[in-house]
Amino acid sequence: MKFIGQVIGVGASLWITDALLKGMEIANFKALLIAAVVLIIMNAIVKPILTLLTLPITVVTLGLFLLVVNALTYWWTASLVDGFTINSFTTAIIGALITSIISSLFVND
Secondary structure: OOOHHHHHHHHHHHHHHHHEEEEEEOHHHHHHHHHHHHHHHHHHHHHHHHHHHHHHHHHHHOOHHHHHHHHHHHHHHHHHHOOEOOOOHHHHHHHHHHHHHHHHHOOOO
C-alpha cells in the first residue's frame, strides 16, 4: 500500500513539473506511471550508490553536488522511459528540484 501511495505522489509531482517546465514532456498517462515507478526505483537503488561514490566531492561542495546526483537519476529515468523526455541537463536539475519539493508534500516516508 505504501508503494502505491509513493507512485501516486511521485506521479502527481511529475505531472505538475511537466506543466511547469517547457523542456520536459510526458506523452501520456502510461508514461507518467512508468516514469514514477522507475524514478522510485532509481532513488532507492542508484541514488545511494552514486551518493556514496561521489561523497568526497559532495563534502567539498558542502552538499551541493547532491543536486547533480538528483539530476542524473532524473535524466536517466527519462532515458529509460519512452514518452518521458528532458531536453537538457539544466532542465533535469530544475525538474529534479521541483519534483523533489512537490513529492515531499505528497509522499510521507
